Amino acid sequence: MAAFWRRKAQRLARADGSRKGALDERAAAVVRLLNGRAPFCTTSSCSGRLVLAQGSAADTSGCGIHKKNCTWLMVTHETCIKDDVMTALEKATGDVVLKFEPFVLHVLCQELQDAQLLHSVAVNSGFRNSGITVGKGGKIMMAVRSTHCLEVPLSHKGKLMVSEEYIDFLIHVANQKMEENIRRIDRFYKRLEVALKPAISTNSSPSEEMESRSRYLHRRKRRTVQEQDPHTSPKDHREELEHEGDTESSLGVFAEMTI
Template identity: 80%
Template sequence: MAAFQRRKAQRLARADGSRKGALDARAAPVVRLLNARAQFCTTSSCSGRLVLAQGHAAAARGCAVQKKDCAWLLVTHELCDRDHVMTALEKATGDVVLKFEPFVLHVLCRELQDAQLLHSVAIDSGFRNSGITVGRGGKIVMAVRSTHCLEVPLSHNGKLMVSEEYIEFLIHLANQKMEENRRRIDRFYKRLELALKTAVSTNNLPAEEMEKNCSVYVHRRKRKTIREQGVRTSPKDHDEELQPEDDPESNLDIFAEMMI
């Protein structure tokens, strides 16, 4: 616990190392809500953005992604229109890709149960690519991620490879994704706020009641896993398999490998 507080203090004391140098306005409420809690510390975030990224043709043909050779012709965290994109494309001299990147958030968590709470809220809010990683040193990181990305090449060596009509279609699609992204962020914030309040109330329950609630959660989680895998077992088998695990390493595997 002391190690976590030390990591949090060091992290929050750092200068913002992003290109923007500040929090995105739409992500700020979530970041502040989490950092105000003793058990969480955000390490990086982006509210979602539309980017025209230009790379050199030689780098594009390589296997590795070379971010150092990448230039942003356009980046916005808001809805975009055709004129902005076409104006930016006029500057193209290399290979240009249009990207929509949804909301992403990485949170350092004090305990596994804290990461589990965030994971549950993220999944319920539509961020279905979220997951938990546990480092060898006990560092627990919860990543809030979504799958509704967009990445389409537009030009090669400065030459536009698609029609303007197709670009307009892509912009419309990207704006739709941005609007959905905003709805998910709002939903995540509201559900997170409620979940944190509920967690405080639960922590004030007697130890026997907290143990009962934990057992019910584990029982439901394993029953859902069995149902999704299509495993047919007898009622007796269910009773045996659905008991809470006593081995902490087993519980660690359940959440560390949970990537939806």
Template identity: 70%
Template sequence: MAAFGRWKAQRLARADCSRKGALDERAAGVVRLLNGRAPFCTTSSCAGRLVLAEGGAAGDGGGIPVPKRHCRWLLVAHEPCGRADVMAALEKATGNVVFKFEPFVLHVLCQELRDAQLLHSVAIESGFKNSGITVSRGGKIMMAVRSAHCLEVPLSHMGKLMVSEEYIEFLVHVANQKMEENARRIDRFYKGLEAALEAAGGVSSSSSTEPGQAQAVYVRRRKRGTARAQGVLCSPEDRNEELEPGDDPQGSLDIFAGITL
């Protein structure tokens, strides 16, 4: 479809509006591989990271979730870190601090439903079991690569550390192991994607399934019990690229998002 090609060219010509302002090195290979194929356009990505986030100031009463845009990042690492890194960052805390590992996440706009299905199959086989396909009310088909291979643990409350340094050392060890597994999954996904695209002959965009027909399929299967419960791990402003207004998963119909580990 000519319209998809024009939209993709405009989308890829935009400046990167993420905080980092550039692709994460570990995700760059997958992003470039997909954007080099006519039926795909990546809209957001995060290679995976360790985060120490402060989500509330002292005296806020605690217990109330704070949106990511209101968080203060005390530490962000895309590679394994050490206990000393976390302890040094905690010295700056005055509110409620959470330590997180957020795994690889990628959103890809697909020209046809079968293009999204190919990506979904590779993602599941690579270990990204929470991956899913959505179609927006405007007919855009989005493939989300994601997993439940995450970690989130509160460490301090109103500036007071609630755990021991020994526990933090253990926690960092677990998070680093998850980071290493995340890297292996990205590598499997890249290699599987290369093989699948080659086998599919570049994934021809000529398909008899029109956007309207694809949406009808999603409507029949929209009632997935866990679809709304699964959140995107990296908010648009934190990822390497931003989502389009019409691509918000909350305004879409899900088909494969019910798959979990």
């Protein structure tokens, strides 16, 4: 526990090292909500973005990373219009890709059950590529991610390789993804508020807080099972949930991705 508090204090005291140098507006509410709770500390975030990147596609992988061999011709955390894309493409001298990168958040967690709670909320909010890793010294990290991405080459050696009609289509698709990304962030924040309420009650003992979290996880599992197969009998639902409860402590359930 002491190690977690030391890491959290060091992280929160550190200056923002991102290219932007500040929190994305849409991610700020989630970040502040989590950092205001004792068991959590966010380490990096991006609210989602549309990028025209010049350079190797591999050099642009990962939100918040701006590598030496990559130049951003355009970046926005909102929907975009064709004129902005075409103006940015006029600056191209190399290979350019249009990318949509969805919301991503990395959170240091005090206990495994804290990470499991956050994982449950993330998955049920649409971030189904989320996962938990446990590092050396018991460091527990929770990553909120999704596969709601887009990456399309547009030019080669400065020459546009697609028609403007196709660019129109791509912008429409990318904007739809951005709008869905915004909805997922809003849903995640609202569900996170509900999930964390029992844990911040000043009148609750540690055992009561753990019981409240357990009830929240159970409710989410039951709802998920019912949505997946509404024709299954209540008895079958109970049996499936009991079986899932036996393996809930296994990291394998949550290791859909690693950091």
